[in-house]
Amino acid sequence: MVINExxxxxxxxxxxxxxxxxxxxxxxxxxxxxxxxxxxxxVIQEAAIKAFVHLSSLRDTQNMKxxxxxxxxxxxxxxxxxxxRLYVVPGEFFEGIQNGEHTEKFDENLDxxxxxxxxxxxxxxxxxxRFFEGMKLEEIASVTNTRLSTVxxxxxxxxxxxxxxxxxxxxx
Amino acid sequence: xxNMEDARKAYxxxxxxxxxxxxxxxxxxxxxxxxxxxxxxxxIAQSCMCCFMLVCMSFVVLVNTNAxxxxxxxxxPILGSLAKVCTFVEYKEEDESAYIQVRIPEVxxxxxxxxxxxxxxxxxxxxxxxxxEAKEEARSNWDAYLKTGGDPAEYVPMEVALDYEVKxxxxxxxxxxxxxxxxxxxxxxxxxxxxxxxxxxxxxxxxDLLGSSWREQAYDSIISQMKEREKEEGExxxxxxxxxxxxxxxLPEHPxxxxxxxxxxxxxxxxxxxxxxxxxxxxxxxPLSNA
Numbered sequence: 001m002v003i004n005e006x007x008x009x010x011x012x013x014x015x016x017x018x019x020x021x022x023x024x025x026x027x028x029x030x031x032x033x034x035x036x037x038x039x040x041x042x043v044i045q046e047a048a049i050k051a052f053v054h055l056s057s058l059r060d061t062q063n064m065k066x067x068x069x070x071x072x073x074x075x076x077x078x079x080x081x082x083x084x085r086l087y088v089v090p091g092e093f094f095e096g097i098q099n100g101e102h103t104e105k106f107d108e109n110l111d112x113x114x115x116x117x118x119x120x121x122x123x124x125x126x127x128x129x130r131f132f133e134g135m136k137l138e139e140i141a142s143v144t145n146t147r148l149s150t151v152x153x154x155x156x157x158x159x160x161x162x163x164x165x166x167x168x169x170x171x172x
Numbered sequence: 173x174x175n176m177e178d179a180r181k182a183y184x185x186x187x188x189x190x191x192x193x194x195x196x197x198x199x200x201x202x203x204x205x206x207x208x209x210x211x212x213x214x215x216i217a218q219s220c221m222c223c224f225m226l227v228c229m230s231f232v233v234l235v236n237t238n239a240x241x242x243x244x245x246x247x248x249p250i251l252g253s254l255a256k257v258c259t260f261v262e263y264k265e266e267d268e269s270a271y272i273q274v275r276i277p278e279v280x281x282x283x284x285x286x287x288x289x290x291x292x293x294x295x296x297x298x299x300x301x302x303x304x305e306a307k308e309e310a311r312s313n314w315d316a317y318l319k320t321g322g323d324p325a326e327y328v329p330m331e332v333a334l335d336y337e338v339k340x341x342x343x344x345x346x347x348x349x350x351x352x353x354x355x356x357x358x359x360x361x362x363x364x365x366x367x368x369x370x371x372x373x374x375x376x377x378x379x380d381l382l383g384s385s386w387r388e389q390a391y392d393s394i395i396s397q398m399k400e401r402e403k404e405e406g407e408x409x410x411x412x413x414x415x416x417x418x419x420x421x422x423l424p425e426h427p428x429x430x431x432x433x434x435x436x437x438x439x440x441x442x443x444x445x446x447x448x449x450x451x452x453x454x455x456x457x458x459p460l461s462n463a
Contacts, residue, residue: 009325012207016200023196027188041192045199052203053210112179131176132183 012052014061018068019048025133026072032117032128033076034083047075066142069133073125073143080121115162123158126151205266208328257338257348260292268324269314270307272332274299279346295350299334302352306332309354330354339430339438347431378429381437383461390439391423394456398446410447420446436460 019026023044030040030047051071058067116127125144129135137155141148260278264271276299278292310330317327332354339347378386395418402409411419428440434457441447441454 009323012204012325019196019200023192024188027192028183028186031186032183037189041189041195044192045195048196048199049203049206052200053206055207110182112176113182116179132180 011055011058011061015051015055015064015068018064019051029069029072029128029133030076032124032132033121034079035117039079039083043075043079044072047072050075063142066139069129069135069143070145073129077121077125112162116158119158119161123154123161126154127158127162130155201268204325205268205271205329209271209331211328257336257346260296266329268327268329270310270330270332272303272307272334274303274334275336276334277336277348277350299350303332303334306330306352306354339432349430378427378437378439378458381431381460382458385461387423389461390427390437390456390458393458394420394423394439397456409451418446432457 026044026047027040030043031037034040034043047068051068054071058064116124119127122144126140129140129143130137135143137148137151141151144151257277258280260276262275264273266272276296278295279288310332313330314327318324332352334350334352336348336350339349378390382389398410398418398420413419413421423439428442429437430440432438437458439456439458441456443449443452446454
């Protein structure tokens with residue numbers, strides 16, 4: 001039992017370090033769902049607590065990334081279900097972005113980003129994880145707890161929906 | 173030019189507010205506490221490794237002790253069963269050293285606000301004292317743990333619960349017990365009883381209920397009840413001396429007791445006090461004399 005405890009507390013430290021290291025990534029992702037700084041932080045907080053509580057369910061800390069993203073994405077989706085705030089409120093949206101210097105380029109890029117935010121939550125998850133978090137399709141399948149074929153279908157559908165905004169060809 | 177790379181750049185410019193650090197600190201603490209609690213629950217379910225430490229404080233409040241006066245008064249619906257024990261405060265608190273749940277009672281509607289106030293103050297003082305003791309113990313355990321190089325991540329916070337139970341509320345007598353329990357991997361237990369007379373505000377003893385020979389009377393009653401219980405069970409339950417006599421040779425000067433619905437004192441012995449651990453706490457109802 002002692003060895004087991006040691007091992008789990010080691011996992012706790014690892015989890016803590018992992019969350020701290022990637023907190024900006026988590027924030028961006030959470031923000032893309034909830035579109036509000038306070039709510040995004042609350043969602044991350046809730047996800048972090050859940051991660052601690054269910055840490056024993058993570059057998060191998062090698063899988064921590066996919067495991068934590070799954071908790072976080074689920075937390076975001078739960079938040080969406082509860083709040084039913086499914087579309088962007090522009091004012092709120094800009095308030096949440098903590099970058100003071102909005103360049104023209106940024107605003108232009110924002111069109112696509114905003115279009116992504118308007119996607120259905122399931123499609124959005126795939127796009128965010130694939131293009132912004134740089135995950136492989138296999139990893140996304142693991143995070144969303146779906147089959148690889150489902151991920152591919154969703155990605156394809158998402159890109160089709162974004163096509164009008166996307167002027168250039170994109171490589172998946 | 174719009175493509176995913178550029179959108180990603182826009183995405184990457186989103187930075188987390190500084191507050192997130194604090195929120196994460198809070199989340200890590202809370203997550204650890206919750207996790208510990210789950211582990212504790214699992215451990216309790218799996219084995220009896222944890223002992224319950226009980227510090228029992230019992231307040232036996234007598235609205236009046238004069239039997240004649242009680243008879244008169246019971247027909248007047250001012251005192252007596254109108255007296256209530258309500259939850260005064262209920263709260264939870266937690267930090268890395270302890271998880272605390274508290275329900276503190278207060279006495280109401282006795283018809284005597286002055287004494288009510290006095291008793292409620294005494295209850296609160298008593299509660300504060302035991303709670304602070306528990307917190308100090310939790311804190312010093314935590315400090316000692318850290319000083320000896322313990323890993324904060326592995327620490328199991330002490331669980332403290334403070335609650336009450338009304339034993340009886342009849343004929344102008346109000347009897348209730350307040351208890352505090354602490355769960356740790358060691359064993360500690362203590363009882364403190366307070367008895368008040370609402371009329372005079374003085375402390376009440378068994379003598380007031382049973383008369384001047386209360387000690388012998390109660391002792392005899394207890395011994396005969398112990399014999400009965402052993403006969404029923406068909407085995408030895410209580411500690412005995414080499415001579416075969418019970419180890420309980422006389423009652424303590426201030427035994428713990430409460431008053432039951434029948435208006436009789438019930439003397440309580442804690443676990444291990446007079447018998448083997450498996451019989452737990454032992455309670456003996458003492459018949460009232462005509463004194």
